Amino acid sequence: MTLPQGYKHNQAPNSVCRLLKSLYGLKQANRQWFTKLTSYLLTQGFCQSYADTSLLTFAKDSIFLAIVIYVDDLLITGNNESLISTLKDNLHKTFSIKDLGNTNYYLGIEFLRTKEGITMSQRKYALELLNTAGILDQKPSNVPIDPNIKLSADEGEFLDDASLYRTLVGKLIYLTITRPDLSYAAQALSQFSQNPRTSHLTALYKVLRYIKFSPGQGLHFPHHNTLTLSAFCDSDWANCPTSRRSITGYCIFLGSCLISWQSKKQKVVSRSSTEAEYRALADCTCELTWLKSLLHDFQVPCQQPIPIYCDNASAIALASNPIQHARTKHIEIDCHFVRDKMKAGQISTIFIPSSQQVADVLTKGLSKTPHHKCISKFGICDPYTMPTCGGIMV
Known part of the structure; x- marks a missing residue:
């Protein structure tokens, strides 16, 4: 610390400051x-x-x-x-x-209480984001990302000033705290922050126009709800056209309330769709293990086994069949992790048709009807357009 300007001590010219309390800005x-x-x-x-x-x-x-x-x-x-x-x-x-x-506004999150329950929304933050992008006067979009477009690092011209793109993407990521429907778009756009191009900015503006469609949308938590865990996991094999890595997506519910979700590119290339699904299953199992420990601290008992719904029969077979060693030795760690949890009776894998896979919206861009069908099961609603907010947007 430097001494305040104008301070001078004649008898002690080499004075220093003694800190009596921590100051903002110091690392410690x-x-x-x-x-x-x-x-x-x-x-x-x-x-x-x-x-x-x-x-x-x-x-x-x-x-x-x-x-x-x-x-x-x-x-x-x-x-x-x-x-x-x-x-x-x-x-x-x-x-x-x-x-x-009472908590009404916390870290940019608005908490709205009704007789049906509590809704978490980031409406004010979303409107500030749209104002920063300058698209408040543009037409809203029904979906955040076009399912027919695959973003690439080589298409389009480089932006003259990438700071706006990075700012908007950073704000978009924070908006996913209450908007799981934006998770896939946010992770897809964030990987081009270093060298964004015009095609990426166009896709980003489409996401922002989707936010304008319902800026007050958020997660609804009803007063009356069961306290049983369940999970859905999915993957989109070789989704990235550049690295050919797959996308992991999972969502975890406590009763009917969505409490955890993820949309993330896998760290390694999967050799088959089964392997990609199995890695998603392992990530979901890891998150469930952590949530189980966290709920224990809240004195919330967890039933066992916890069901994980997966739409890949081969991945379910690998999780429960220890004979398939030759096909799984390259993914052995994930394989043993999931099997150990199944042997302990902590999880159980259940097949679900792809048409009912809730986590599908976290792995790829969807058209209007399947997109809104998926997010309707997340318990998402807009308390500013639906005063009761007991229903769910469809």
Whole structure:
């Protein structure tokens, strides 16, 4: 640190500053604050989660509290309001916190409460994104990405200024927190951020026009819901025309609520569609294992086995048949991982027709009807156009 301008000490010309607290901008500030806060909460009887270190829980008899930490923002919930008030008072005495009441707006996410449940939306953020792109006056689109177009790194002219493309793609990725229907488009466009071309910018503008179709769209979580896990996994074999790598897509539900999803290019080239599906199955199994541990911290019991719906019969056969060694030795780690979970009774693979595969929208671009059919099963709705938001957009 440099001394403030104009400061001068005649008797101590080589004065330095002594820090009495962490300052924003220092690399160690966030770590020191997190260490101090968690150390205090641990002395108050909280336990730090192994699945997610930013989660701390308190359980005693029938009382349960949970705190989620994001830098210097805390989300506190529980089933005992008086204990929550006491906790807030103690935190205020120690750290001088500010109580903002019920969660309505957090990290760009809007929480809207109705008698049917809670809806998470990023409408304000989405409108700011459209305004940054300058397309508020353009015609909206029914789908985010054209299913007949395969983006390539060689088509089109290089952009004179790639900063706008990178800014829009970065904002688009953050919008996928509440918009799983944008996940495939976001991962497809983000891989060209280093050297974007005009064809990529055109595809990006189509995604933004799709957002304009319903900017307030988000995830709906009903009050009454079962607490059983289920998952859908899928892959699109050799989707990338450049690297010929496949796309993994999975979505995981707690009852009817979508709580986790992914659309990601696989790290290696799969030699067959079965291998691509099996890698997607392994990634989904890994995520389910983590979610099971996280739900345990929330004292939510998980049924076993957890069903995983897959539309590839060969991948299901490989997962349950240990005899197929010659066909799976090059994917042996994933193979053993899935089989061990099946032997332990933690997961079970179930065949589902491709027409009913919910994760299909996470692996490829779809036309209007199948696209909206898939996302209707995600529990997606727009609370600004559907006041009850108990229904689902079709």
